Amino acid sequence: MMVNIKVNGREYKKDIEPRMLLVSFLRDELNLTGTHIGCDTSNCGACTVLMDGKSVKSCTVLAAQANNHEITTIESSDPKLDVIKQSFVEENGLQCGFCTPGMIMQTFYILENSEDADEEYIKKNLRGNLCRCTGYKSIIDSVKKAEERVKGEINVSK
Amino acid sequence: MYPDKFEYFTPDNIEGLEELLDKYKDDSKILAGGHSLIPLLKLRLTSIPYIIDISNIKDLSFVDCNNALEIGPMVRTGEVASNKIIGDKCKLLADAASKIADPQVRNMGTVGGDVCEADPRNDLPAVMLALNAEFEVTNSKEKRTVKAEDFFKDAYTTALESNDILTRIVIKNTENYYGKYYKYTTLSSDFAVFAIAINMSLNNNKTVKDIGIGLTNLNSTAVKPVEVENYLKNKKIDDKVAGEAFDLLLKSCDIEDDINGTAKNKEKILKNIFINGLKEIYEVL
Numbered sequence: 001m002m003v004n005i006k007v008n009g010r011e012y013k014k015d016i017e018p019r020m021l022l023v024s025f026l027r028d029e030l031n032l033t034g035t036h037i038g039c040d041t042s043n044c045g046a047c048t049v050l051m052d053g054k055s056v057k058s059c060t061v062l063a064a065q066a067n068n069h070e071i072t073t074i075e076s077s078d079p080k081l082d083v084i085k086q087s088f089v090e091e092n093g094l095q096c097g098f099c100t101p102g103m104i105m106q107t108f109y110i111l112e113n114s115e116d117a118d119e120e121y122i123k124k125n126l127r128g129n130l131c132r133c134t135g136y137k138s139i140i141d142s143v144k145k146a147e148e149r150v151k152g153e154i155n156v157s158k
Numbered sequence: 159m160y161p162d163k164f165e166y167f168t169p170d171n172i173e174g175l176e177e178l179l180d181k182y183k184d185d186s187k188i189l190a191g192g193h194s195l196i197p198l199l200k201l202r203l204t205s206i207p208y209i210i211d212i213s214n215i216k217d218l219s220f221v222d223c224n225n226a227l228e229i230g231p232m233v234r235t236g237e238v239a240s241n242k243i244i245g246d247k248c249k250l251l252a253d254a255a256s257k258i259a260d261p262q263v264r265n266m267g268t269v270g271g272d273v274c275e276a277d278p279r280n281d282l283p284a285v286m287l288a289l290n291a292e293f294e295v296t297n298s299k300e301k302r303t304v305k306a307e308d309f310f311k312d313a314y315t316t317a318l319e320s321n322d323i324l325t326r327i328v329i330k331n332t333e334n335y336y337g338k339y340y341k342y343t344t345l346s347s348d349f350a351v352f353a354i355a356i357n358m359s360l361n362n363n364k365t366v367k368d369i370g371i372g373l374t375n376l377n378s379t380a381v382k383p384v385e386v387e388n389y390l391k392n393k394k395i396d397d398k399v400a401g402e403a404f405d406l407l408l409k410s411c412d413i414e415d416d417i418n419g420t421a422k423n424k425e426k427i428l429k430n431i432f433i434n435g436l437k438e439i440y441e442v443l
């Protein structure tokens with residue numbers, strides 16, 4: 001079937017099998033390999049991307065379901081994502097980095113959807129993202145720092 | 159992991175959906191958010207030759223409130239949790255929806271899918287039982303209304319035939335009711351070890367006017383313990399009444415030893431959650 005999916009602002013028309021998963025579409029058809037497959041069973045959130053601004057696990061969405069929708073991935077050049085990435089680097093919000101694309105996309109979703117995310121809110125909303133390395137504290141610190149920056153309270157030093 | 163091959167359809171109205179379901183019958187299945195169906199397809203626990211995505215059917219996605227609260231099956235559970243009308247009219251449903259899995263799952267999974275899947279661990283079947291919800295069901299030949307208590311037959315089995323479409327969920331018990339969803343989980347899973355939905359209203363003299371209860375994962379399907387509801391009506395809730403209600407509640411439960419604990423231990427936790435929940439809701443009202 002033909003699909004027309006906008007990814008990071010660019011439209012892609014492709015002929016795919018209906019059973020193709022969105023994560024495979026991104027990785028194998030578009031070569032956007034930033035989106036990771038951690039568990040392939042809807043549990044780890046490493047494959048998190050935004051569909052029309054809402055975070056979803058792309059291993060559990062058919063590319064066909066994304067037809068005529070807009071996808072944002074870790075490769076997006078949205079300046080807010082740069083701020084989040086920088087905050088993860090500074091706060092050591094990653095070790096092996098495997099979960100990080102999903103963590104960052106979910107953080108993006110959190111910051112787009114809440115004025116004032118406190119620690120409890122952040123934890124609740126990162127519930128679908130697992131990390132085998134960090135123990136989460138540094139991830140939560142990274143989200144807080146990104147939030148402060150997005151609100152303009154700290155400047156990004158590049 | 160890849161599902162088996164299938165053909166994929168996206169009708170944009172209910173008539174188109176009915177036609178496809180009539181044509182492909184048992185070889186077809188509706189796909190709403192896909193968060194029950196796609197994992198099963200990926201694990202090849204099931205294989206469906208014709209998949210019909212209903213997300214383009216606008217008539218299945220709405221939240222209205224006239225006399226009753228009316229919700230389209232395609233409304234995502236994340237929207238159910240945050241929708242203002244639902245939050246105002248039905249605390250129990252909003253609370254339960256906010257406790258489903260995680261934000262990503264709630265951004266895809268739908269209220270209709272959660273109900274129609276009838277996984278004994280799914281949260282919304284018990285909630286619908288507690289709310290005495292009614293389901294409007296349609297197929298190419300007839301329209302009918304099925305009460306929640308007649309809808310859930312067994313694990314993964316509902317009153318729906320293969321050509322039936324859930325088109326509307328109607329909740330009348332909203333005005334003057336207050337309710338909450340008490341979900342007991344372990345850290346390693348989103349699904350409930352068990353959960354209790356309670357929706358209650360009071361008379362002027364502080365006795366229970368009406369109460370609806372639904373139980374998640376305490377039997378092969380969601381259960382409505384009618385005996386407990388009847389027992390509690392016209393009573394004031396204190397420790398003694400709540401304790402007696404719990405003894406009746408156990409008759410509707412089939413609690414076994416499993417990975418989450420011994421039956422005895424789970425029963426103890428259940429008792430605490432049920433009694434404290436009843437009292438909490440009673441106090442709020």
Ligand SMILES: Cc1cc2nc3c(=O)[nH]c(=O)nc-3n(C[C@H](O)[C@H](O)[C@H](O)COP(=O)(O)OP(=O)(O)OC[C@H]3O[C@@H](n4cnc5c(N)ncnc54)[C@H](O)[C@@H]3O)c2cc1C
Nearest residue numbers: 188190191192193194195259267268271272274280281324
């Ligand atoms: C990681 C993970 C964790 C989860 N945790 C929870 C949890 O804690 N609590 C919980 O309740 N659920 C949980 N779920 C299930 C999730 O909420 C599902 O999304 C939900 O059960 C089904 O909704 P869906 O729209 O995705 O349904 P789908 O998978 O699209 O459909 C499910 C079934 O319902 C049928 N169906 C759907 N809509 C209709 C309709 N309108 N008419 C007739 N038949 C219809 C389909 O044919 C299919 O058989 C979890 C899922 C995942 C992947």
Ligand code: FES
Nearest residue numbers: 038039040045059
């Ligand atoms: S790879 Fe999608 S949730 Fe783990």
Ligand code: FES
Nearest residue numbers: 095097131132133
């Ligand atoms: S940094 Fe290794 S899994 Fe999170």
